[in-house]
Amino acid sequence: MLEKGILDLAKRYDIPITINRVGSGFTVFFGETAVVDYDTANLASKEQFARFHRLMLAEGIYLAPSRFEAWFVSAAHQDGDIERTLDAVARTFNKMRG
Secondary structure: OHHHHHHHHHHHOOOOEEEEEEOOEEEEEEOOOOOOOHHHHHOOOHHHHHHHHHHHHHOOOOOOOOOOOOEEOOOOOOHHHHHHHHHHHHHHHHHHHO
C-alpha cells in the first residue's frame, strides 16, 4: 500500500523515482535509472533525497537520514499510519515540484 501510494504520487507530481523493495523493506531513489548495484544507486539525486528528507521531517515523518537506507513497514503500522505518511508524501512532492 505504501510503495504503490508513493509511486502513484511520484507520477502525479512528476517526480522521477524508483523504488527497490524486498519484503517489507524498501528504498526510494530519486531518478529514473533502475538501481541494481552501488554504482546505479549512486546515480540517484542526493540533493532531491536531502530535500525530501527535510520536508518529510517538517511533516512529522521521521525517515532514515541516508539515501541508501530502507524504510520498513511492520504489523505495528496501521492503515491510518500509512495514509498519514502518504498525505505527507503528497504535500512534500507538491513542494518539490514547484
